[in-house]
Amino acid sequence: MKGKRIGASRAMLKLGCCALAITLSGAAFAQEAAQDTPEEGAASNAEIIVTGSRVRGEAPVGSTVTTLGRKEIEASSQVTVDRMIKEIPQVFDLGVSENSRGQSGGSGNITYGNSVNLRGIGPYATLVLVDGHRVTNNSRSIDPSVIPSLGIERVEVVADGASAIYGSDAVAGVVNLIPRRSLDGGEVFARTGISSRGDFHEYTLGAALGKVFERGQIMVAYEHVERSNLSGDDRDFFTSDQRRFGGGDYRIVRCxxxxxxxxxxxxxxxxxxxxxxxxxxxxxxxxxxCDELDNQDLIPRQKYDSVNSTGRYELTDWLDVFYDGFYSKRSFYRISAYxxxxxxxxxxxxxxxxxxxxxxxxxxxxxxxxxxLPTNDSYGYARSWQITPGIKAKLPGGWEAEALFGYGKTNDFSGSYFGVxxxxxxxxxxxxxxxxxxxxxxxxxxxxxxxxxxANQIFLAPTNGRLRTYEARLNGGLFALPGGEVKLATGYERQDFKVALGSARGAPTNPITFRNFGRKVDSFYGELFIPVFGPDNAMPGFQRLEINAAVRHDKYSDVGSTTNPKFGVNWVPVDGIKLRGSYGTSFRAPTIPEIYGNSNNLFGQSYQNPAGGAPLQGYALSGPNLDLKPETATSWSVGADFEPTRNLRFSVTYWDVNYKNQVLANLSNLAILGTEAQYAGTGIILRGTDAATRVQQLLAQGVTLAGGSFPGGNPANVTLFVDGRSQNLGVSITRGIDFTATWRAELGSEDALTFNASGTYLTKYRVALTPKAPLIDRLDFIFNPLKFKARGSVTWDHGPFSARVQAIHVGGYFNNLTVGGQNVKSYTPVDLNLTFRIGDQQASGFFEKGMTLGLEVRNVFDTDPPYVNLAPSGNGSGGYDATASDPIGRLFAVSLRKSF
Structure with missing residues (x-):
């Protein structure tokens, strides 16, 4: 296969033209807030690198960085890093999630992990980094919970295409997990929480130790998290008989x-x-x-054990060595329906x-x-580790050279033992x-x-991965302009990835067989920072003008080559106002499981019936598609940041993403019949005798039925077939506005109120599910990006006491998967956090230094998820929308944090 090739000269021409367009139009648009450099710095003499740019000492030009620092991490009522990130309004819970596997990409989430889906563009379209470099994964996505929250210094999110900087997967943006390098002492943390109904609980225990010394630092953090399961039997909205809610009767007759x-x-x-x-x-x-899915878990039981460490040592005045590493094991157990x-x-x-x-x-x-028979419960784990040492040398003329090597492995496993x-x-x-x-x-x-x-049929699905990465970077100033120094960052990266997809199905004596695949990627990149106007040559209307240009070439061993540019502009006409814009192209190489398939089997599944009534029994195909091509995207944004006073800051960003060749997989999409007309002529959905014929053809080719049974035991009785393999079907155009605002009111020397608000408002989401299909509006439709998401909080700091009230708002939307449709109400749970700092916070020593006691109430008013007229699904949702609301309800928690 050959990916789309973009010539470097053509790319640079596009880049230059767009630079002019953005510069001229920057004042005409508005967007989202820029963030200050994170407040907690690293150890002595170590530089702060901001996500979104490779140029040393410079924030990304034309893009904003959303930061969760130590203060926000400690204030969060969530227990793992992935859930903290999901509170950011730009993050949508569509696709790869522990509680919902119904959207594209969800079928591969057999270990019930979580990914980051910026702006709903796709679960694999956001790149997750650790300390600015790639880390090992299960060949699908990276769960941010691999790093313990105690070991995180800050999380930086750049919601902008960044393939020119970081390569594949950065279509919607980048999430960078920056581990702690400034901890000088120790910290222990304990937290426990329980739902007000008593049917869900979670707890966390952790410790971190760090030492900052004259020539470097070292830190290690460990965390153990447990979360119980939540059964659908404990929530009355997860039921097939929804007539009492004004909905349909989705009961079945297999009772x-x-x-x-x-x-x-x-x-x-x-x-x-x-x-x-x-x-x-x-x-x-x-x-x-009867109900079809009695006994099924809405949220599986999860246990996390994670540890990470960082270190840096200054060998000489010009040579440093450093490392970061982590180990994580997350195990799960999910109770199934009968x-x-x-x-x-x-x-x-x-x-x-x-x-x-x-x-x-x-x-x-x-x-x-x-x-x-016993329920065919599934259990397993996701285990990963990586160590990334590096060396940094200071060169003449202010240049720096850096080299890194990363080595890591993943071992995922999902199994069930009581299939029919x-x-x-x-x-x-x-x-x-x-x-x-x-x-x-x-x-x-x-x-x-x-x-x-x-009840003796097994389903075992291990995935083993190994990643080697090599990076060489060069960074420094080229020459001086009146506005400042022109800087260059350039480098080479190599990824060597191997994955073994295992499978054992059928009789309990069947052995696990592995299919082994490999991928190598060679990449070259360059990024140029040009300060046209700066402090030394500022003039009215041009206090600062900065231009950034980047280009990257990636050569894959299996899907071809691609070259992607990015261009950014920052313009400060007067103090307190910054206008900015960016343009770039991005790409995503299909994952190895998407190309070769996790398996080659048929699965019997229950599909939402768009005509109403009981779900329809259908059969979905999982298998390889060797013709998959890389996804490509063009994105641009313009925006403005305002800081009229020291305590008031707000920003707004308008953005546009045109995404082509999207890889869609419908294996887990049990609501696909709601969009059946868009698949006409593709063979993706077949009915009646066509469905039965296709199933019998596949069986004759050696494809087996791995889940469920045929009606009456005869494949000739099949009436619905869905091709669930990955396909290059999708084209989407997504546009929207992001905004943030912060105001701090000083009430006294130790008394202040802080107001924060942020949100995302989508103006367009149009999709063509097939190359020849027309673009159709899918904005604010169920299981698609929603028009409006926002978060607001008020924090009162009063000496040793702090109180925070936070509301997360998900706007209402339309459920088109039921007869006549349904307007789903908005969802706005409110959280309350109380913090008491006890004792002397400035003292040293374990017994002398004070501690922090936290009391939390998540979802204070016990707001139920909005009712959604939808049959319960084996992959999430049903009576409620698992992608837009939380079924747990009110939760009380108490925490204790002690530093020393």
């Missing part, structure tokens, strides 16, 4: 007791069961209905019941195994011997040995 279907006539099996002697109790036309199926029961069955008037030799029976063995089930249904027959009539007469043989 316990079940329903006989004989020659088109249904007979509900009584709750006491039925035998041939009591067959007269069967009533023609009667029907049992299995169900449509059985074919022949008259040879030892317990066969013949309804009055039925003369056939077999019939179908809709059944739930809740009273017979369809062959054993059909044999037991046909058996005339009561000792080996299966009883589907509600009297529990099946022997345990038979049940054990039916």
């Amino acid at each position: 316990a007791p079940g329903n006989i279907n004989a020659n088109g006539t249904s007979y509900a099996i009584p709750s006491s069961g039925v035998t041939q002697a009591t067959a007269g109790s069967l009533t023609a036309g009667s029907l049992n209905k 299995s169900n199926a449509r059985l074919t029961v022949p008259q040879t069955n030892a317990f066969f019941v013949r309804p009055d008037g039925f003369t056939g030799s077999s019939y179908t029976l809709d059944y739930n195994f809740r009273n017979d 063995n369809n062959a054993a089930l059909n044999a037991a249904l046909a058996s005339s011997n009561p000792a080996t027959a299966f009883d589907p009539y509600g009297l529990g007469r099946t022997s345990q040995a038979v049940l054990d043989g039916i």
Whole structure:
């Protein structure tokens, strides 16, 4: 495969033209707030590098940086770094999330991790870095929780295309996790929380030690986090019968007791069961209905153990050595719903019941195994580690050279052991011997040995990855202009990635087989900073004017080459006002699992029925697509930052992202039938005999059914097929406005109020799901980017006491997946944090120095998620929208933090 090639000369021509356009139009647009240099610096003589630029000592030009520093991290009511990041309004919970796997990319999230999805552009379109460099991952995405919150100095988010700076994946932006290098002493932390309903709890224990000495520093931090599961049975909105909420009846007929279907006539099996002697109790036309997903977890149980460390030592006045490293293991356990199926029961069955008037030799029976088989729960872990040492040399003329080497590994595993063995089930249904027959009539007469043989199908999916990275950087000044020094950053990077995708399905004795793949990437980049106007030549209308130009070339061993430019402008016409703009192109190489598939199987799944009523049974294909091409994007933004007084600052940014060749995977999209018309002619969705024919073709080619069962045990009865493989289908245009505002009111020497507000308002989100399909407006539709998200807080600092009230607002939107549609209400939970600083905070020593006590109430008013008229899904949502709200409800927590 060959990716899209962009000639360097053509790229630079585009860059130059856009520079002029942005410079002329910068004053006509408004955008979001620039951030100051983070307040907590690093150890002695170490420089602060700001995410979004490789040029030493310079913040990104034309883009803003959103920063979560130590103060914000400590004030957060969230327990892991990934959840802290998700409180930023630009981050959407679409795709790769522990509580929702229904959107594109979610099917690969078999270990229930979390990614960062800036502006809803895509779960793999945001690049996550650690201390400015790439780290190992499971070949899909990086979960920020690999770094403990105690080991983070700050998190920097640049919501702007950055492939010219960092390469692949930085289409929507970059998240940089910067580990602590300034800790001089120790810190211990403990926190525990429980929901007001008593059905969810979490706790954290952690410690960090650091030492800053004359020629360097060293730091190590460890954290243990546990979060319990939250069962759907504990939330009344997660139900199939939603008529009491004014919604639909999504109950199914595969129940316990079940329903006989004989020659088109249904007979509900009584709750006491039925035998041939009591067959007269069967009533023609009667029907049992039930919830499909009783017992399923909305949030899985998670345990985190993570440790990270940093170090730096000044060998000489001109030579430093440094490192950062981490180890993380996150384990999960997710309780599943009970299995169900449509059985074919022949008259040879030892317990066969013949309804009055039925003369056939077999019939179908809709059944739930809740009273017979264990739930097919899944459990596993995501384990990763990396060490990245480096060396930095000061060169003549103020130049610096830096070299880094990174080595890391990942080991992910997801497994389940109690899947239904369809062959054993059909044999037991046909058996005339009561000792080996299966009883589907509600009297529990099946022997345990038979049940054990039916519930013995395994699903094991390990993924092993290894990453080697090599980086060489050169940074310094070229020459002086009246406005300041022209600076250059240039470098070379190499990534050597190997991944082994493992699989074992079927009989418990089946071994795990691995498919091994590799990828190498060679990259060259250059970035130029040009200060046209500065303090030395400022004039009215031009207090400062800075231009930044960057270009990067990446050559992949498997998907071709690409060259991407970026250009930025900062213009300060008068003190307190900065106008800025940026333009660039970005790309994302498809991941190895997207190209080669996690598996090559069929999965039986329940799909939301756009016509209303019970979900439809369909069959989705997972497998390789060797023709996948890289995604490409063009993005630009313009904005302004205002600081009229020392205590007041606000900013606004208008941005535009044109995303092409998007890779979409519909394996986990159980609401896909709501957009079926857009897939016309592609073969992605097939109905009726076309669906059955396609499934039978795949079976003949060796593709197996890995989950669920065919209606009546016969693939010819299939009526719905979905091609869930990754496809280059999507084209999207996303535009919006980001804003931030901060005001601090000094009430006294130790008394102040601080007001913060930030938000994202999307003005356009139009999508073409296929290359030939028209662009369709999908803004503010369920499971798509929402028009408005915002966060506001008020903090009162009063001597040793602080109080913070925070509200996170998700605007209402439209649910088009139900008959007639539904306007979903907005969602605004409010959090309260109280902090008490006890004792002398300036003292030294463990026993002498004071401590900080925190009391928290998350979702003070116990606001339920807005009702969403949607059938419960095995991949999240149902009665509520897991991508836009939190099902936990009110949570009380207490924390204790002590530094020494």
